[in-house]
Amino acid sequence: MQSMRNGILISALLPFVGWSQSPSLTDPAVAAADKTYTTQNWADAESQYTALTQRSPENPRFWYRLSVSARQEKHYEVALSAMQKAKTLGASKNLPNFIADYEIAIILAGMGDADRALASLKASANGGFSQPNRLANDPEWSSLRSNPQFMALSKQVQHNAAPCEDAEFRQFDFWIGDWDVASASDGTHQGSSHVAKEMDGCVIWENWTSAGGPYFGKSYNTWNVNLKRWEQYWVDNAAGVIFFHGGIKDGVMDYWTDDVPLPTGGTLLRHLQFFNLGPDKVRQFSQGSNDGGKNWHVEYDFIYTKSPQKPVAPGS
Missing domain, CATH: 2.40.128.20 (Calycin beta-barrel core domain)
Structure with a gap:
């Protein structure tokens, strides 16, 4: 069974369930950054998570949230470096590779690097990424939605989400x-x-x-x-x-x-x-x-x- 039907559905804007490596939420700096992140104050969140990654460089959650915040501010180089760091650190700490690969894909799409974006999206889809709504709504894909490879990968992601809705x-x-x-x-x-x-x-x-x-x-x-x-x-x-x-x-x-x-x-x-x-x-x-x-x-x-x-x- 493909990753239990790829049942891990994780939004880029939400904390990962069971990500045990984050410090206690009683830490004032962490609590403040998390509040800024969940209210989508991206500029301040980017600044706060930058400070947290400097303080705790082995924490993949901080790198992940820094990347998402930086991408929202279109600071793509910062976002790419941070997500690559999150992927490396998170492999053993409940961050699935297919989630990190998807985030890397939309960063690369935002940078205008279509070939690398589609390659990373393919890795994500092959790994079990199953959130077709993100491919439909994430603005970084706007210039690629008519691309044949993107459309094929969108179908693969839809299949990951609902395999029994295939025509057969x-x-x-x-x-x-x-x-x-x-x-x-x-x-x-x-x-x-x-x-x-x-x-x-x-x-x-x-x-x-x-x-x-x-x-x-x-x-x-x-x-x-x-x-x-x-x-x-x-x-x-x-x-x-x-x-x-x-x-x-x-x-x-x-x-x-x-x-x-x-x-x-x-x-x-x-x-x-x-x-x-x-x-x-x-x-x-x-x-x-x-x-x-x-x-x-x-x-x-x-x-x-x-x-x-x-x-x-x-x-x-």
Whole structure:
């Protein structure tokens, strides 16, 4: 997992959580500098953190804040030197390299050094930087936002922030919703289903409830980025378990099982398809084969129609 989904989100204007190397906040000089910094009085903050770095040259927090303050004042040479010092000192003191690399990148962009800025931004993105709002809002990038390399790196940072919003993960979104489910052949009510995007979009989660009976189940659908395929894991309250794999083919979600042994003997191969029939309708069609796919029988053929009310999901 990429740095626990790059969960360390650190703003340039805020202190780092858990940065244990800073002196006690009861130190009047530190307290005064921190107050000046948080109120964004950059000129005074630059002066105060300059004094603190001279007093405590091994403290990466002081160098970091000196750099941010100097950059805000467009004192880019001072900012660059201070951030490089912060990066060197902070590697073992809770300052991630990808944060320092990003700060170095925007300093270089402010200096007009596009090549080095983009190289540092690439290092930051490769390291897991995951704050796309900063690329959109930091003014130093204004002259580079139309640069193809910058745009590609922006997409990488967006992916770091929300990997499951990539296009592949969104292929099955047509199934999301609250549904009334009927037989395709005669329209009889078969059940209801609540299908939702969960886990920051990484899972399409189904909650199925059969009509007129105690049977219910859930499926977990996700894009497997390693195998480049969709997978569904179905479980129900009758001890049923089914594992499907497949993908989108001509707009249809096309799932298959392996040819699995049955408790009563023989094997069963399943083929499950979801057809997008428009914004308010989906067809779910399941077939089975007991001879390895030579002959097929219909297990069910359902039409899902959007329901105005969310069904109650037993066991949810």
